[in-house]
Amino acid sequence: MSTPLGSRYRRPRALSPLREHLRDTFWFAPALGLAVTFVAWGVAAAVDTEVVELLRESQSYDELGQLIGIAEDAKTIITTVSSAMLTFIGVVFSISLVAVQMASGQFTPRVVRIFVRSRITKLTFSVFLATFVMSLLVMAAYDGEGDPRLVSSVPLVQSALTMAMVALSLALFIAYVNSTLRLMRVGYVIDRISREAVAVLRKQERGWERGAELGEETARIAYEGRAGVLRDVHIARLVRVAARSGVVLRLIPRIGDFVVPGTPVLAVHGGRAPKRGALRRSVSVGVERTFHQDLGFGLRQLSDIALRALSPAVNDPTTAVQAIDRIVQFLSVAVGLPLGALHHLDKGGTVRLVQSVPTWGDLVDLAFSEVRMVAEGNPQVSRRLMAGLDDLVLLAAEAEKGQEGEEGYEDRRAPLLRHRALLVELVERTVPEPAEREFALLPDRQGIG
CATH class of the missing domain: 3.90.1170.30 (Pyrimidine nucleoside phosphorylase-like, C-terminal domain)
Structure with a gap:
């Protein structure tokens, strides 16, 4: 019924999907940040109360009066922070959402998930909200009694904590702006997608x-x-x-x-x-695919970016070439893997779950079919496709030679050669001049230099 397997298998983590599901949400990090804020405020308030009690017991009213004066000076700053922080949050993130919308329209709507999953975005939003809430809590903690002998608490530690959170908010704001600007650069977006796609391959490599x-x-x-x-x-x-x-x-x-x-x-x-x-x-x-266990989702996004770039409305073959670069990178990693199915073990090393994944032919078709069909009239794209297919054919030959006779490695070159032949046929059919056809089919890893 089942077959004991060797050390190439890895046991699944008990909560494997939970972390990925939380990363795909935007509410968890701010909610956790607010919970931590209330805890931190409670601890700081307890410390402030303890300090006042110690000073009153030792009758150090002069020192207590100095603390009240310092806290009153900090109150002005905290009042300003409280009134400005929420407005600052609204303006910054409204502008950011417009930038994300522009990026999704230029590349693919699926790049929005990069913004949603961004750690720096969630951390910045969480700290901004936490600073606003902390300032409100500290304002409520101020005692109206100015007599050191009657005051019950001086929010000095709370005020210092709020000041530290303001400083952290400013530092995170700089990092956040840099991260958002990178999201508008196609090279960063494509590199981010390809790294996540290759990471999925590496994660499943032993399965x-x-x-x-x-x-x-x-x-x-x-x-x-x-x-x-x-x-x-x-x-x-x-x-x-x-x-x-x-x-x-x-x-x-x-x-x-x-x-x-x-x-x-x-x-x-x-x-x-x-x-x-x-x-x-x-x-x-x-409602949408995720990277967690989806082997083909990265290729789907890279192909979408290339197709959008080659559409008449955009007409940006250089962006398409950048996407093809990463497509070739992904396939160069996948060419050495057997693919087909993942097997998951129980504690005794017996297969208990078999999970179907795309085959090598499926990945090659996903990578090149649509991009190849819209390469008509774009010699930059056809030249890059020819170079990428030629490189992958060499890697496929090495993979077949290294795993000769093993199941799952047969005919690695066949899908690549088929797409290469179809590309040649497309160029010969659509480019009438022999010299232009020869130029369009000349392999070039930069497209056109």
Whole structure:
């Protein structure tokens, strides 16, 4: 029913999807920041009260009067901060959202997720809100009694903490502006997408194995819930349920597929299907794809950027060439991997979950099909495509030679050669002049120098 496997496998983390889901939200970091602010204010208020009590017990009224004077001086600054911070937050983030909208219109709407997932954006917003709330709390903590012998608390530590948060807000504002300006630069956006795409490949690199037996399919489990894109699955939970039931589960749709209620989502091999309650919340469906477990999402975004750049409304072949550079980079990493399916282990080293992923041919088609078809009349793009395909053909030949006879590595060159032949056919059909055709099909890693 299942096959013990070697050390190439890695066990899934127990809460693997949770961190990624929180990163795709914008509310969690500010909410956590506000909770920390209330805790910090409570601690600072307790310290201030303790300091006043100690000074009153020792009858150090002169020192207490000095503290009251310092706190009153700080009150002016805190009042200014309280009135200005919320307005500052609104203006800064309104301008930032306009910049993000411009970037999404120029590149692809999916770049908005870079802004949403940005740590510096969330940290800046959280600190700004925390500073505003802290200033309000400190203002409320000021005692109207000016007599040192009657005052119950002097918010000196609270005021110092607020000043520190203002300084931190200014530093983060500089970093935030720099980060937002980078989001408007196509090179940064493309590099960010490609790094995340390659990271997904590296994360799944040890999960491929060839020759694992699943056993006979005994049941299928239908999806129940709202229709949407399959974002990810809770691998650790599915492995745990499969191990308790003594079966192997196989994910039928790929990550990124659109699923509707009633369609089969899991196949059971080697035994009875687990109870449906045990599989609750093991499949995550949303309105858009994420990078977490989606092997092809990075290529999809890079292809979208290249297509948008080659559209008549934009007509920016240089941006398309930059996207092709990163497409070639991604495929150069994927060419050495078996692909096909991921296998996840239980504690005993037995396969309990099989997850289908795009094959090498699927990735090559996703990378080049649409871009190749709109390369007509753009010699810069056709030359870069020729150079990229030639480089990948060489890498594919080395991969086939290094893994000769192993399943999953056959015909790595075939899809590349097919796209190369189709590109040549496109140029020959659309460029009438022989000299122009020869120029458009000359491999060049910069497009046109």
